[in-house]
Amino acid sequence: MRIRFNISIISAILLIISAMTLATVVSVWVVSSRTAEITADQMFESTSSLAEARLDRLIGNALELANLGATQDTITADLGNGLDAAPLSLLISALTQTPSLYSLYYGYSDGRFLQVISAAGENAVLAAHKAPSATRWIVRTISAATGEGASSDRIQSWTFLDANLATLGERKEPSPSYDPRKRPWYISALDQDEVQLSAPYLFSSLQQPGISASRRLADRGGVFGVDVTLTQLSHFVSQLKISDHGGIVMSDEAGRVIAMSQNFGIHPPLTSLKDVDTVLARGVAQAREGQLGDGTHFVDQDGRKLLVHQMEWNMGMRRIDITVAAPMDDFVSHIFAMQKQIFFMALLGLSLFVTIALFFANRMSRSVVYLAQDAERIRQCDFTGEPPRPSRIIEFHELGKAFSNMKTDLSAYTHALEVSENKLNRLVSLGIAMAAEHNGEKLMEMLLLGAKELANADGGSLYILGDDKQLHFQLVRNDSLGLAYGGTSQTAVNMPPVAMYDGEGLPNHKNVVSYCVHKGEVVNTPDAYDHVTFDFSGTRAFDEKNNYVSRSFITVPLRPRGGDVIGALQLINAREPGSDVPIAFSPEIQNFVEALSAQAATAMYNRNLLEAQEKLMDSMIQLIAGAIDAKSPYTGGHCARVPELAIMLAEEASKVDQGPLADFRFETDDQWREFRIGAWLHDSGKVITPEYVVDKATKLESIYNRIHEVRTRFEVLLRDATIERLEALADGMEQHVADTAFAQRKAQLVDDFAFIAECNVGGEFMKPESIERLKVLADIPWQRNFDDGLGLSYDEMTRYRASGPSQTLPVTEKLLDDKVTHIIEREGTVHKMYEGMNFKLDVPQYLYNHGELYNLCIERGTLTGEERFKITEHIMQTIAMLERLPFPKHLARVPEYAGTHHENMDGSGYPRQLTKDQLSVPSRIMAIADIFEALTASDRPYKKPKTLSEAVKILSFFKKDGHIDPDLFDLFLTSGGYMRYAERFLDAERIDEVDISAYVGA
Structure with a gap:
């Protein structure tokens, strides 16, 4: 069983106000506390990164210079005061470019030493070296020892130069105790091929902490070194503001202090962090002893909560610990004060809001009841009813107005929906009609007129892309001007085509139609008279000539699904229903026109494809027919x-x-x-x-006219007659008798061949007596002396072998014969090929019969x-x-x-x-x-x-x-x-x- 709770507006408002007030206070309390922690952590991260970057710059410059200086040529044996030494200018230039460095120097294996110190107005440096106040550079040299362990003959020279390298003073000291070969930086670099970085130590001449970078010279004759003081690092650390009581400390791996903020207390350099007697220092020492690792941590020290952030900086074998520390009170004390103020203000505001809520609750409930009733009417699609009653509460008053506007808008939207539904129905009906239309001109006209109807456009044009790469007008319509070109208008379009490319062969993007086809994009132009992208000069000239205003345009590419653009549809001057004033084409109308164009383009493409297939089929058919005729x-x-x-x-x-x-x-x-x-x-x-x-054309013709074979046989018979005449004369026959017999024989042969040749030509009818004469002539014998089985094709040889065994030469042949080799058998597939086709022709036994007498006896034709x-x-x-x-x-x-x-x-x-x-x-x-x-x-x-x-x-x-x-x-x-x-x-x-x-x- 569900339990329902009913609550009044007054109670709801009071509950909401109380809950929101409490939630706000708690949220501000929690978020502000968390924000303080996050801010401190981010600040600590940023400060540590800055300190680390400073170390990188200081020591990185020293290492780079140590590598560079070690590659330079060594100086001559006599250093003197060093002013004539070859590397002097290089050392001064390097120190000028890197002001954070203290000095650069060469130490040689024979004890010689050349050092350039940057004074740069540093009082501590000037005082330590007893230099004049204007000193900018200090050049220090030590001469070589003459014998092993000897020092009495060594001279140490100090020369003080101003910024222009002018000498301000000079001091010489005999038998100096300083020997570069015994210094740690020299010893560590001498046996290594790479640059070496020393641990922090006190410089002997300056008595300030610093770090040395050194590298062995290329010829192994000494070491080049770079000194970096940590004084500037301490200054930098002190300048990084953490909080009122926070600070930064840097220490080496031995726990000695290198640099620290003033909040840690001022102590001699390189002292142990444990010896610094401040709350921050003890908190940092506690964090390090606890090995909390990198990151931000909370440490309790002397009843105070500290924020401590640790990170390590490493360079080769050297490590420097960077620690940022500050009391938590520095970050949350003002937040605690703010939280108290918010709490008291929330209580005051709650009292005030409750009083006001009680005053307006009753009025609100009445307004809500009426609005609920109005909402129910709207749910029933009833947009009538009286306007909501005015309310002194702005929100309810605005809500009432919103309800009234909503009813008005819903009524308008309902009407617009009905219009859209009608357009959609029209779009569907047009799509169905276009899909069924086979006439190309009617199809294009349906597209243009349908698009004009959907968009209520005053005019429009349809372009088709031709094989000449130009857009040709197919249809032009304009209601106001009464223009109707192309299609069923019976008036041809006389407008020049739109060029797709300019004179240089580049795409024509000036014309909106060619641009639309090139890009395949819809171009909606609200006002052609306020448009600079496309050239509408031709349109303006047309308007001026016809007293017309072509204001709004929409140009849609005609692209079938998955195909190339085949043309474009352009509509001009959309209008509100019942008005002639041109307006811009709305996005909704654009969608309808695009959908219709896509359907029409597909229908046109399919129709063109069908026509192309029909043309191809017709061409193939005509090609076959032509080939048969050409055969x-x-x-x-x-x-x-x-x-x-x-x-x-x-x-x-x-x-x-x-x-x-x-x-x-x-x-x-x-x-x-x-x-x-x-x-x-x-x-x-x-x-x-x-x-x-x-x-x-003749009876004996097959691949060729075989009458020539028959004529050759007559030539053989005539030759035989000639031979018989000569043989008769040789046997003693009288000349005239032999000649007479030969002439008669020749005349008979000539007449017989002429008769056979005439029969070969064929005609409408052949007489029976001609056939009988052919049969008589066919039996005339002649002698064949050569093998007729030679030089035959495979098929001929097959028929030849089927005629029986070959005869012994010479062989007596008939003048005209029907041989077995003349018969070409039918393979028998013709009956299967035509089975079930109801053909009623008698199929001859043989495929072909090339018999000579058989063909010459054809009664009609050939x-x-x-x-x-x-x-x-x-x-x-x-x-x-x-x-x-x-x-x-x-x-x-x-x-x-x-x-x-x-x-x-x-x-x-x-x-x-x-x-x-x-x-x-x-x-x-x-x-x-x-x-x-x-x-x-x-x-x-x-x-x-x-x-x-x-x-x-x-x-x-x-x-x-x-x-x-x-x-x-x-x-x-x-x-x-x-x-x-x-x-x-x-x-x-x-x-x-x-x-x-x-x-x-x-």
Whole structure:
């Protein structure tokens, strides 16, 4: 069971105020305390880093100079006072550039010593060396010892120079106790190849702490050293402000103090940290003894809480500990005071707020009740009702106004939503319509007009990117000016295209349309008259000429999904509904226009792609047809002329509105294209027909005309007759008798060959007596003395071997013979190829029969039965090939149109022996077109081309015999189609007068 608590506004406000006050006090208390700790830790981190950086700079400079000085050439044996020493200028220059250094010096293996000290106005340095007050540089030299351990003959020279290197004074000291070779910096560097850093120690002459960096000279004749005082480091440490009572201390690994802030107390340098008797020092010593490690730690010392931050600085074998320490009170004392003040102020504020809350609570509750009622009405989508009552509480008053504004806005948004829904519905309907539209011009017009409607634009243009890399106007519309170019307006666009590139070949980004296409970006121009990015000078000139103002523009690229930009859509002057004042195109409208453009671009792209595929398919079809025609020089142009004639007759048939042809129509472009493709492919099966069969002009022709073989045999017979004449004369026959017999024999051979050659040419009919004579002539013997089995191809050799064993030469041959080798067997695949296709042609036993007598006895024409079937087979192959192709639905009848032009109306045609009722009108048209083109063709080697009247007369015989459609034949004549075709494709001498009245209706 749920327990519900009801609480009034007054109680809620009091509770909220109390809770917020308490939360604020606690939050401020906790956050301020934590902030103090974080601030101290960050300050300690920063101060330690600064101290560490100072050490890096001081000692890093010393190490670099030690490395550099050790590489310089050594000086001469006599140092004198050092002013003439070669390295003097180098040492002074180095000290000038690095003021933190104390001195630079050379110590040699023979005891000599050269040192340059930087005084730089330091009183401690001047006092320690008893130098004049203006001294800037102190040059110190020590001469070499003359014997081992000798010092009485050594001289130490001190020379004091001002800033201009002028000598201010000089002092010499005999038998100095200082020997560089015994100093730690010399000893440590002499046996090492790298620079050495000493531990902090007191400089002998200055009595101040410092560190020395030294390195052995390259020739091992001494050591170069650099002295760094820690005085400046102590000054730097004292200047780093931690807190009122905090400070920094630096110590070496032995725990000796190197530098410290004044809050730790002033003590002699290098004393132990334990000897410093201050709270901070003892706290630091305690932290180190406890080995708390790096970072910030809290340490209790003498009842006080200290913050101690430790870190190590390392350089090779040397370590310096950097410790930052401060009492915690330095960071939180003022915060404690602030926290107390906040606490008392919170109590005072709480009392005041409770009094005010009690006063206004009642008024607030009434306002809330009314607002709740108003909210319920809004939830019910009821935007009516009285405005909320005024309230003295600003927030409630503003809330009431907000409720009122919300109702107004919701009402407006609801209306806008309805408008957007209508636009969306319109967008969807336009998308569906554009996807279904196949006409390119209508599709572009739908896009432009639909976009104008969605955006309520006054005008617009559509550009398409051409192959010439220019944007061409396709459509222009403007309501105010009444302009309508392109599309269904029947008015061509006469505007120049927009160049995509300038004269130098660079992209044209000045024009907004070309820029949009180049970048593929939408360009929304609120005011073309206040725009400098693009060149709108042409637009302004148009406006001035037509008294128009082209204010707002939106230019959208037409890019199909995943493709390149194909053009652009540009709308001009958006308007509020019911107003003619141009406004900017809103982002919402831009989204709708972009969506519509994307759909249209995809539809246009798909349409262009489909058209390109159709053009490619048409070109391939025409290429195949052309190749078939080109395959035979005697049939060239047939596949191209038949479609022209078929389309011409189909167009006339589509105009007939009465009689048997009244119901025939090609309603769509797809139907016309389907018929055209069928016409182009009507002889595609001829690809399997050998050229020598299609082009066979004589009976003995195969790959070549074999009449030449027959003639050669006659030459052999004539040669035999000549030999017989000579042999007769040799045997004693009289000359005139032998000559007479030879002349008769020769004349007979000449006549016989002429007869055979005439039979070879072929004709319309061959007489039976000619066939009998051929058979008699065929038996004339002749002698073959050479092996006819040599030089044969593999197929020929196969047939040769099948004819039986080879005969012993010489062999008696017939003048004309039908040999086994002339027979080419059919492999038997033709029946399987055409199974189930309802072909009704008898297939000959053999594929080819090249028998000489068999071919010469052909009664009509030049083709054998096998060859006629091979030519006839082209229509079977046409149907077989085309029916295997996956034609789309709108091209499904292509095989029918291409494969029925040899069918007759009476069922006597081939290959399926279809009747008139089984043949469509387009199929009957194809039959007439194929026959008429063949009759009038002038490129057939086996016949003389017919005149126009002869062709029409022969075609009328086909009509009477029931081979072609009589209605289409009559229409062919009465429409004048026969004459139009003749004027296009026939020579002028073959176009004669035709009396169509003798054939129409007969």
